[in-house]
Amino acid sequence: NAGVTQTPKFQVLKTGQSMTLQCAQDMNHNSMYWYRQDPGMGLRLIYYSASEGTTDKGEVPNGYNVSRLNKREFSLRLESAAPSQTSVYFCASKGYGYTFGSGTRLTVV
Amino acid sequence: QQQVKQSPQSLIVQKGGISIINCAYENTAFDYFPWYQQFPGKGPALLIAIRPDVSEKKEGRFTISFNKSAKQFSLHIMDSQPGDSATYFCAASKGGSNSGYALNFGKGTSLLVTP
Secondary structure (H helix, E strand, O other): OOOEEEEOOEEEEOOOOOEEEEEEEOOOOOEEEEEEEEOOOEEEEEEEEOOOOOOEEOOOOOOEEEEEOOOOEEEEEEOOOOHHHOEEEEEEEEOOOEEEOOOEEEEEO | OOOEEEEOOEEEEEOOOOEEEEEEEOOOOOOEEEEEEEOOOOOOEEEEEEOOOOOEEEEOOEEEEEEOOOOEEEEEEOOOOHHHOEEEEEEEEOOOOOOOOOOEEOOOEEEEEEO
């Protein structure tokens, strides 16, 4: 089925560890996004990529890096995880409308 | 700074009733206003969306009302059903296909429809 695929679905990290969240879309969309969702805060934009080869900061970029590997894939990296990064992370892509993945639930202890 | 403000935070409605969720925005450059529905453990899914050249859009039991001068828009769910129980998010963005303009979300409304 066409859509946005995120891996992993769940992850527990220790403070200071690093990890990369993967996102891939098969809809040939140019724009891709990473959001984090925290209780009572809605979804906040971390980084986005308007097209292959470009990335820009969103509302809450500190502590994260991204890579737009190709048109399909947009990864989010935590270099040194902190408890404040405990959240649910959603990747999305935009064509005519926005399509969201099912999320990665990350806990940093 | 929150660019889209949503209320109420939570809402309880009886089956068959009307659920109303309101949003307000500041940025007059926004020209795309979607509503998303999210069930626990799932990603947000587009419910209905409107552009500012119309004041109302209806799809089945879901209606968006849009007031450009007041910079407000709302979601009405008619004949609310228990299956509508979910979290609803309003959002806004500068539109255009294949642009980099991201969605700005409200904080969400948790809707419970009681039998």
